[in-house]
Amino acid sequence: MLFGFSRQPARKPKPPDFDPGLKDMLQLGQALAKHERPPPRSALVHAFASFVLDKQENERVAVEDSQIGLLLTTFRYLQDTQDEEGALGLSVGDMVNTMSLLTGPGVRRAIETTNTVSLARSLFDEVNRKEELTAEDRHQGLNTLIEVLASKKKPMEARDLLEEHWKQDSSSIDRKQWVNVVLGFARVDEQEQMIRTIETMEEYDVSFDNQAHQYVVEFYVSNKNVELTKKWYEYGVARGLRPTQRTLRRVLGLCIYNNELQWGEPLLRSLVDGEPCNPKDSKAYWRLILQWAAAKGKSVEELDRLLNVMVQKTRERGMDVQPDMGLINCLIAFATFKNDSYTAERYLTLGRKWGLEPDSKTFLLQLDYRISSGDLDGARAAYDELKGRELETDADLRFINRLIVALCHQKPIKYNGIMELVDDLNERKARLNPETVSALALIHLQRGELHDLIDLLNTHVYRFEANKRLSICNDLIQFCFDRSILTAKVWDGYNIVRQTFREMDLETRTKMMFEFFERGRSDMATHVFGHIRHLDSPEIKPTVETYVLVFEGIAKAADAESLALVHNMLKLDATVEPDTKLYNSLMLAYLGCGDPRQALLFWDDIIHSREGPTYSSIQTALRACAEAPFGERQARDIWSRLKRFDIRVTKEIYAAYIGALAGQALFDECTELITNAKKEAGLTPDVLMLGTFHNALPSAKQEAMKTWAIEAYPTVWADVQKLSKRKKMSSSGGFLNGIHYNIGTDIAV
Numbered sequence: 001m002l003f004g005f006s007r008q009p010a011r012k013p014k015p016p017d018f019d020p021g022l023k024d025m026l027q028l029g030q031a032l033a034k035h036e037r038p039p040p041r042s043a044l045v046h047a048f049a050s051f052v053l054d055k056q057e058n059e060r061v062a063v064e065d066s067q068i069g070l071l072l073t074t075f076r077y078l079q080d081t082q083d084e085e086g087a088l089g090l091s092v093g094d095m096v097n098t099m100s101l102l103t104g105p106g107v108r109r110a111i112e113t114t115n116t117v118s119l120a121r122s123l124f125d126e127v128n129r130k131e132e133l134t135a136e137d138r139h140q141g142l143n144t145l146i147e148v149l150a151s152k153k154k155p156m157e158a159r160d161l162l163e164e165h166w167k168q169d170s171s172s173i174d175r176k177q178w179v180n181v182v183l184g185f186a187r188v189d190e191q192e193q194m195i196r197t198i199e200t201m202e203e204y205d206v207s208f209d210n211q212a213h214q215y216v217v218e219f220y221v222s223n224k225n226v227e228l229t230k231k232w233y234e235y236g237v238a239r240g241l242r243p244t245q246r247t248l249r250r251v252l253g254l255c256i257y258n259n260e261l262q263w264g265e266p267l268l269r270s271l272v273d274g275e276p277c278n279p280k281d282s283k284a285y286w287r288l289i290l291q292w293a294a295a296k297g298k299s300v301e302e303l304d305r306l307l308n309v310m311v312q313k314t315r316e317r318g319m320d321v322q323p324d325m326g327l328i329n330c331l332i333a334f335a336t337f338k339n340d341s342y343t344a345e346r347y348l349t350l351g352r353k354w355g356l357e358p359d360s361k362t363f364l365l366q367l368d369y370r371i372s373s374g375d376l377d378g379a380r381a382a383y384d385e386l387k388g389r390e391l392e393t394d395a396d397l398r399f400i401n402r403l404i405v406a407l408c409h410q411k412p413i414k415y416n417g418i419m420e421l422v423d424d425l426n427e428r429k430a431r432l433n434p435e436t437v438s439a440l441a442l443i444h445l446q447r448g449e450l451h452d453l454i455d456l457l458n459t460h461v462y463r464f465e466a467n468k469r470l471s472i473c474n475d476l477i478q479f480c481f482d483r484s485i486l487t488a489k490v491w492d493g494y495n496i497v498r499q500t501f502r503e504m505d506l507e508t509r510t511k512m513m514f515e516f517f518e519r520g521r522s523d524m525a526t527h528v529f530g531h532i533r534h535l536d537s538p539e540i541k542p543t544v545e546t547y548v549l550v551f552e553g554i555a556k557a558a559d560a561e562s563l564a565l566v567h568n569m570l571k572l573d574a575t576v577e578p579d580t581k582l583y584n585s586l587m588l589a590y591l592g593c594g595d596p597r598q599a600l601l602f603w604d605d606i607i608h609s610r611e612g613p614t615y616s617s618i619q620t621a622l623r624a625c626a627e628a629p630f631g632e633r634q635a636r637d638i639w640s641r642l643k644r645f646d647i648r649v650t651k652e653i654y655a656a657y658i659g660a661l662a663g664q665a666l667f668d669e670c671t672e673l674i675t676n677a678k679k680e681a682g683l684t685p686d687v688l689m690l691g692t693f694h695n696a697l698p699s700a701k702q703e704a705m706k707t708w709a710i711e712a713y714p715t716v717w718a719d720v721q722k723l724s725k726r727k728k729m730s731s732s733g734g735f736l737n738g739i740h741y742n743i744g745t746d747i748a749v
Helices: 022-034 041-057 065-080 092-102 114-128 135-151 155-168 176-187 191-203 210-222 226-238 245-257 261-273 279-295 300-316 325-337 341-353 360-372 376-387 397-408 415-427 434-446 450-463 466-480 487-500 506-518 522-533 544-557 560-572 580-592 596-607 615-627 631-644 651-663 667-675 677-681 687-696 699-712 714-721
Strands: 725-729 735-741
Touching (some): 022 041, 041 065, 041 092, 092 114, 135 155, 135 176, 155 191, 176 191, 176 210, 210 226, 210 245, 226 245, 261 279, 279 325, 325 341, 376 397, 376 415, 397 415, 397 434, 487 506, 487 522, 506 522, 506 544, 522 544, 544 580, 580 615, 596 615, 615 631, 615 651, 651 667, 651 687, 687 699, 687 714
C-alpha cells in the first residue's frame, strides 16, 4: 500500500467454460485413458443427465460428435460399474430423454455418425431391460432407434428393425418411420433401395402419398441436387400423385437458383393456373413469380410493372392484396445469391417506392451482401439498424460472426469497432464461430493482450469439435512461424496454445521447437522439447527423430547447458532405444559445444552396436578427431578400419580424414594424402579437400598451406578463394587469427 492506496489486484484468467456436466465426463475419458481414478459415480450420473437436459433446453445449439462420444463413454462406464442389484443410476426418463436428444436438430448437424448410433443402441438395449418400462416409453425408444439408424447412414438396419416390429405390432411404430427409412437411403444414395422400400410400404398398406413425396423431394432440394429433385418429382407425378403446393414452390425455388428455368416452366404454369384464392397464399405465389422474372433478367422497372399487374388482378378477383417487405426481401435474397449488391440496393429503393420500410430480414440480407462485396462500413450500418429490432431466432449470429472476421482482416484494423460487436454478442451470451475465435485470437496476440486471448479461448474452444479446435490451433501456430513477429511475442503465443490445445500433435510441437532454434533461442527450443517430454499422452511422446532434431539444433547453437538438460532427459527416457542416427546427433551436439572427447565416446557406442556406423558417423567422428587431444590416434584407427574392411571411401570421408590430421597440425601427412588421393581412394584433389585442409589447420600454418596449394594445385585453390569466408572460431566460441572458407560441410545424421 502506498499513500493509503492499495495496488490493483492482478487479473485472473477466466476458467474454461464447459457445458453442464461436460467437465466430469471429460475427466472420466482422461482417467480411463491414463488408468487413473475416475470421478465419483454419482457425479457422472448427474453430469450425464444435466448435459442432456441442457441440450434439450437449447436445441438450436449443435451437439458435437465428440460430446456424444463422451456421453457414450460415460454411459458404458455406468453400465460396467453397476452394483450387485444392477442399479445404473440413470432413470428410464433420463435414457428416453437422451434418445430423444439423438433425433433433435442439434445432433442432426453432427458430421460423424458412429457415436450417435452406438449410443442409441446401448440406450435402447438398456431401456428394454427395465421392468418398470411403460409401453409408451418402449414405443418411443423403438421409434427413436429406427430414426437414428435411418438418419445416420444405417438405413438397411433401420428397415429390417422397422419390418420386424411392424409385423409384430404395427401400432408400436409411427408411420412416418417408413418415410425416414426412404430418406435414409436417399442420404447414402441408394436409389434402388428407396424404390424397394416404397414397394414394401405398399405391401404393408402404407401409401406413398403426396406428403411422403414432398419429404423426399424437399430432401433433394435442401441438398441442392437438381437431377435427383427432377427424378423424384417426376416419379411422384408418374404414380398419379398431385404434388402439394409446398412441393411445387420448393422445386420452383430450386429451378430459380440453379438456372433450370426451362425445365421448371411447365411447373410455373401449373402454379399460375391454380392461383390461390386467399391473401396469404397469394403472397407466396407472388414471391415465386417475382423471383422467376428476376431470374429471367427482368429489370427493376419491369418488376415494378409486374407488381402493379398482380395487385390489379387480385382486385378483380375481389381481394385487396398489397405488396409487403417480404416480397422485396425475396428479390434482395436472389440478388445476394447472384453477388449483385447494386441490384439489391435498387430492390430496396423499389420497396420504398411502394411505401415499404426495411425490416429485420432486410438488414440481415444487407449484412450478407455488403460483407460479400467488401462494403464493411455499409455492413456495420446495417448491423446498427438491426440491433434495435426483434429477431425470432439467432438468425443474425452467422452474419455478425462473418462481419467480425471481415473487420479483423481489414487494414488498418478498427479495433474498437470490432470489440463493440464482440461485447454485444457477449451480452447476449452468444457463441462465436471457430473462424471468429481464430481471427480475434490473432488480434489479441498481435496486440499483446494475453489475458484477453486466454479468456477468449477458455470461453469458446472447449465447446468446439476436435477439427474446429485444430483449425484455431493451426492459425495461432502459423502466427508463431512469422519471422517478422518478435520472439518474445511468439513465446507467449506458443505457451498459451500449448496450455489450451493439449491435443496439439507431435509434428506441430516439433516444428515449433525448430522455429525457436531458427530464431537463435535454443533455450526456448529446449523448453518446448521439455514440454513434449513431460506430456502424458503416449501419442505425443518424443521419438528418436525428435531427439535427433533437438541435438542437431543444440549443435548449431553450441548451447552446452541445453545439451546437458536434454541428454539427461534421454538417459531417463525408457521409451527410446538409441540407434546410430541418435548417436550421430549426440556426437554433433557435443562437438558443437566444444567437447570433442565426449563426442568420440559415442563413436565407441556406435562401433559396438548391432547397427554399426554410417558414413555420417565416420565423417562426424573424424571431425571430432580434429579437435580432440591426440585425436590423430583415433583418426588413424578409423582409417585403418576402413581399409581393413574394404569400405568405399567417399570424397567427404577422405576430406574429413585430412581435416582430422590437419586439426592436429600434421601438415606433411595432409599434403601427402592430397597428393596421393588418386592412389589411395581414386579421388582427384578438389575444393572440398583443400578447403577442409585449410580450415582445420591451426591459424599459424594457414599461410604455409596457401603457399603450398598455389604451387601444387593453383586452379583448385583459385576456386577455394572464390568461396565466401569468415573469421575462424574455436569450438569454445572464441575468435582466432585465421580464415574459414564456407565449403559446405554440414553433416546429415
